[in-house]
Amino acid sequence: MNAITSASAIRTVHVPLGERAYDILIGPGLIARAGAEIATRLKGRKAAVVTDANVAPLYLKALVASLDEAGIASAEVVLPAGEKTKSFEHLITACDKVLEARVERNDYVIALGGGVIGDLSGFAAGIVRRGVRFVQVPTSLLSQVDSSVGGKTGINSRHGKNLIGVFHQPDLVLADTDVLNSLSAREFRAGYAEVAKYGLIDKPDFFAWLEANWKAVFTGGSARIEAIAASCQAKADVVVADERENGQRALLNLGHTFGHALEAATAYDSSRLVHGEGVSIGMVLAHEFSARMNLASPDDARRVERHLKEVGLPTRMSDIPGDLPPAETLMDAIAQDKKVKSGKLTFILTRGVGQSFVADDVPASEVISFLREKHA
Ligand SMILES: NC(=O)c1ccc[n+]([C@@H]2O[C@H](COP(=O)([O-])OP(=O)(O)OC[C@H]3O[C@@H](n4cnc5c(N)ncnc54)[C@H](O)[C@@H]3O)[C@@H](O)[C@H]2O)c1
Numbered sequence: 049m050n051a052i053t054s055a056s057a058i059r060t061v062h063v064p065l066g067e068r069a070y071d072i073l074i075g076p077g078l079i080a081r082a083g084a085e086i087a088t089r090l091k092g093r094k095a096a097v098v099t100d101a102n103v104a105p106l107y108l109k110a111l112v113a114s115l116d117e118a119g120i121a122s123a124e125v126v127l128p129a130g131e132k133t134k135s136f137e138h139l140i141t142a143c144d145k146v147l148e149a150r151v152e153r154n155d156y157v158i159a160l161g162g163g164v165i166g167d168l169s170g171f172a173a174g175i176v177r178r179g180v181r182f183v184q185v186p187t188s189l190l191s192q193v194d195s196s197v198g199g200k201t202g203i204n205s206r207h208g209k210n211l212i213g214v215f216h217q218p219d220l221v222l223a224d225t226d227v228l229n230s231l232s233a234r235e236f237r238a239g240y241a242e243v244a245k246y247g248l249i250d251k252p253d254f255f256a257w258l259e260a261n262w263k264a265v266f267t268g269g270s271a272r273i274e275a276i277a278a279s280c281q282a283k284a285d286v287v288v289a290d291e292r293e294n295g296q297r298a299l300l301n302l303g304h305t306f307g308h309a310l311e312a313a314t315a316y317d318s319s320r321l322v323h324g325e326g327v328s329i330g331m332v333l334a335h336e337f338s339a340r341m342n343l344a345s346p347d348d349a350r351r352v353e354r355h356l357k358e359v360g361l362p363t364r365m366s367d368i369p370g371d372l373p374p375a376e377t378l379m380d381a382i383a384q385d386k387k388v389k390s391g392k393l394t395f396i397l398t399r400g401v402g403q404s405f406v407a408d409d410v411p412a413s414e415v416i417s418f419l420r421e422k423h424a
C-alpha cells in the first residue's frame with residue numbers, strides 16, 4: 049500500500065519559522081513518497097543520503113528508488129550505528145562524502161535514521177558550503193517525536209554531550225510511521241520517554257492520556273500517530289517561540305541535565321544506556337529534586353516514576369548496568385551543560401506534573417548532596 053497511501057492518511061505539522069518554515073509529514077508510506085514530496089516542495093536535484101548500518105539494509109534502497117523516480121540523484125553514506133558515531137571522525141567522513149557528491153547549497157543532505165544520524169548529518173548540512181538544504185527522514189520513535197524537529201544538530205565531545213554543533217533547521221521532515229515496526233522494543237521505549245516529556249513539561253492532560261493509552265501507542269495504529277503528531281506539535285510550538293534557546297526552549301531539556309551526565313558517565317555505551325533511557329532516569333531525578341527543594345509534592349515524582357516503570361523504562365541510576373563513577377564526576381559533566389550561565393547551574397524543575405519551569409542559579413551544593421543520596 050506504500051506507494052498509493054492516500055495523502056489523507058498523512059498528518060502535517062507546520063513549523064512557522066518565517067524564511068526557515070517547514071512541514072513535518074507524519075504517516076505511513078512516506079519513504080516511498082519521499083522523492084515526490086521533496087521534488088514538489090524544493091528545487092535541488094542531488095542528495096547525499098546519510099544513514100547507519102542498521103537502517104541501511106532496511107530502508108536505504110526504497111528511499112534511493114523514490115528519489116531516483118523523482119529525478120533526484122543520490123550518493124549514499126553509511127555510518128556505524130550508535131551514539132559513538134556522533135564524533136569528529138564520522139562528521140569528517142560525512143562532510144567529505146557530501147562534497148564528493150558535489151551537493152550544492154540548494155541540494156540536500158538527507159538523514160535517514162534515528163537521532164544520531166539526524167544530529168550528525170544535520171551538523172554536516174549546516175557547515176558544508178556554510179549550509180546546504182537538509183531533509184530529515186527519521187526512523188526511530190525518538191527521532192520522529194523530537195530530534196528531527198527544531199534544528200539542534202551536533203556531535204559529542206570528550207567534555208560532554210552535544211557540546212559541538214550548530215542550529216540548522218530542516219527544510220522538510222518525513223516521518224514514515226511504518227518503519228517503527230522494525231524498531232526494537234528497547235529503542236521504542238527510549239523514544240517514548242521523550243513523548244512523556246511533553247506531558248511533563250506543560251501538558252498534564254497529555255500525560256494523563258498517555259497513562260491511560262500507552263499500550264495502544266506501543267501497539268501502533270491511530271493512537272501512535274496521534275502521540276507522534278501531538279509531540280511534534282508540542283515541540284514546534286516551543287521552537288517557534290524561542291528558536292535558539294534564549295529562554296523557554298530550555299524546557300525541552302527536562303530530565304536532560306541529569307540524563308546527559310549519565311550518558312557521559314557510561315561513555316555513550318548504548319549497551320548500558322541510550323539517550324531516551326537517560327532522559328527517563330533524568331526526569332524522575334528532576335521531579336525528585338524538585339520535591340527535595342520543596343517545589344513539588346513527592347507524590348508527583350512517584351507518579352512519574354510509576355508510569356515510566358510501567359512501560360519498562362529505567363527510572364533509577366541503579367537500573368544502569370555496571371558501575372557508575374562517583375557523584376563528583378557526574379557534577380563535572382553537569383558543570384559543562386550548555387545551560388550554565390556565568391558558572392551558575394540551570395535546571396528544568398517542576399511544581400508538579402505538567403508544571404515545569406526553567407530554574408536559574410540552582411545551588412551546586414544541593415545538587416551534589418542529592419546525587420550522593422541517589423547514588424548510594
Ligand atoms: N537534535 C535534537 O533536538 C535531539 C532531540 C532528542 C535526541 N537527540 C539525539 O538523538 C540521539 C538518540 O536518537 P535515537 O534514539 O533515534 O538513537 P539512534 O539514532 O542511535 O537510533 C536508535 C537505534 O535504532 C536503530 N534504528 C533506527 N531506526 C530504526 C528502524 N526503523 N528499524 C530498526 N532499527 C532502527 C538505529 O540503528 C540505532 O541502533 C541522541 O544522540 C540524542 O542526543 C537530539
Ligand SMILES: O=C(O)C(=O)C[C@@H](O)[C@H](O)[C@H](O)COP(=O)(O)O
Binds near residue numbers: 293
Ligand atoms: O530541541 C531541544 O531543544 C531539546 O532540548 C530536545 C532534547 O530532547 C534533545 O535531547 C537535545 O539535543 C538536548 O539539548 P542540548 O542542547 O543539551 O543538546
Ligand SMILES: [Zn+2]
Binds near residue numbers: 194242304323327
Ligand atoms: Zn532528548
